[in-house]
Amino acid sequence: MSVQPAAQRRQTRRRPEGAGAVVRVWVVREDAGVTAADAQAWLSPQERSRAEGLAAKEDRWTFSVSRALQRTLGARYLGVPGDQVEISRACAHCPHGGHGKPHFPAAPGLDYSVSHTQGVIVLAASTGTRVGVDAESGSRAIDPAGLMRLLASEPERRALSFAPEPDERALLRLWARKEAVVKLTGHGLPRVPFTALSVDGPVARLDAPPAGWPHGALHLTDLPLTRGPVAALATHRQRPKVTVTELTRVADLTL
Ligand SMILES: CC(C)(COP(=O)(O)OP(=O)(O)OC[C@H]1O[C@@H](n2cnc3c(N)ncnc32)[C@H](O)[C@@H]1OP(=O)(O)O)[C@@H](O)C(=O)NCCC(=O)NCCS
Numbered sequence: 001m002s003v004q005p006a007a008q009r010r011q012t013r014r015r016p017e018g019a020g021a022v023v024r025v026w027v028v029r030e031d032a033g034v035t036a037a038d039a040q041a042w043l044s045p046q047e048r049s050r051a052e053g054l055a056a057k058e059d060r061w062t063f064s065v066s067r068a069l070q071r072t073l074g075a076r077y078l079g080v081p082g083d084q085v086e087i088s089r090a091c092a093h094c095p096h097g098g099h100g101k102p103h104f105p106a107a108p109g110l111d112y113s114v115s116h117t118q119g120v121i122v123l124a125a126s127t128g129t130r131v132g133v134d135a136e137s138g139s140r141a142i143d144p145a146g147l148m149r150l151l152a153s154e155p156e157r158r159a160l161s162f163a164p165e166p167d168e169r170a171l172l173r174l175w176a177r178k179e180a181v182v183k184l185t186g187h188g189l190p191r192v193p194f195t196a197l198s199v200d201g202p203v204a205r206l207d208a209p210p211a212g213w214p215h216g217a218l219h220l221t222d223l224p225l226t227r228g229p230v231a232a233l234a235t236h237r238q239r240p241k242v243t244v245t246e247l248t249r250v251a252d253l254t255l
Pocket of ligand 1: 115116191
């Protein structure tokens with residue numbers, strides 16, 4: 001048996017497929033000073049009038065900041081003004097429009113995903129992997145046992161039942177991971193029963209995947225937010241290099 005020197009071994013060892021895909025994640029918090037008014041400068045005229053029509057302040061903030069972040073991302077990537085970025089929500093899995101994963105038709109190589117929860121918006125984007133992101137707030141009044149019944153697959157229920165009582169953060173983490181997966185694929189909640197989807201390991205496992213489900217593995221990464229919600233990222237490439245940036249102005253999003 002011949003033994004290669006370490007340096008040579010490093011050169012000839014195959015890189016795992018997709019390892020090293022970079023995923024950028026941006027977090028915006030209402031309590032960090034980003035206002036709906038700041039965000040509205042980035043919106044299209046239709047979005048601006050929709051935002052103005054929203055009665056609840058928190059809905060106006062969420063809508064305006066989420067759309068402004070998406071437009072800023074598109075503008076930075078495509079080099080066009082934010083209000084000229086076209087965002088499509090056509091569904092990849094059925095002929096009905098409007099409920100699909102948002103994407104920029106002019107930038108097919110850039111995949112992104114957005115999540116909002118109680119004054120926090122998380123945006124993930126990559127040119128090296130498909131992405132899905134989800135954030136779930138720990139401050140909701142939830143019934144852990146009820147959530148476990150609704151959410152957990154059989155193997156997850158077995159693993160969680162070893163704990164003395166269902167841990168709220170652990171359940172939120174499962175929830176965030178599951179939503180991240182169905183947001184990566186664009187299927188959303190109606191097409192994937194959460195109790196058939198297991199996300200307690202490094203890759204998602206789904207009984208009876210629906211049409212259009214990716215053939216390869218979907219990898220899971222928990223996002224280290226400094227405070228607040230539990231957040232998770234799904235990627236179709238393994239071991240992505242993830243950077244998380246907290247923004248205090250939408251305009252500070254740079255690539
Ligand atoms: C996608 C979904 C799980 C998000 O749930 P939610 O409670 O709104 O969660 P979040 O706040 O974390 O995410 C909202 C963001 O999800 C994104 N989103 C919406 N539909 C999506 C889809 N199908 N796939 C991926 N992301 C989607 C949007 O960017 C949205 O933010 P925006 O409206 O500000 O752009 C949920 O909206 C859903 O299941 N939608 C139905 C999709 C559907 O009908 N699929 C049928 C396919 S035939």
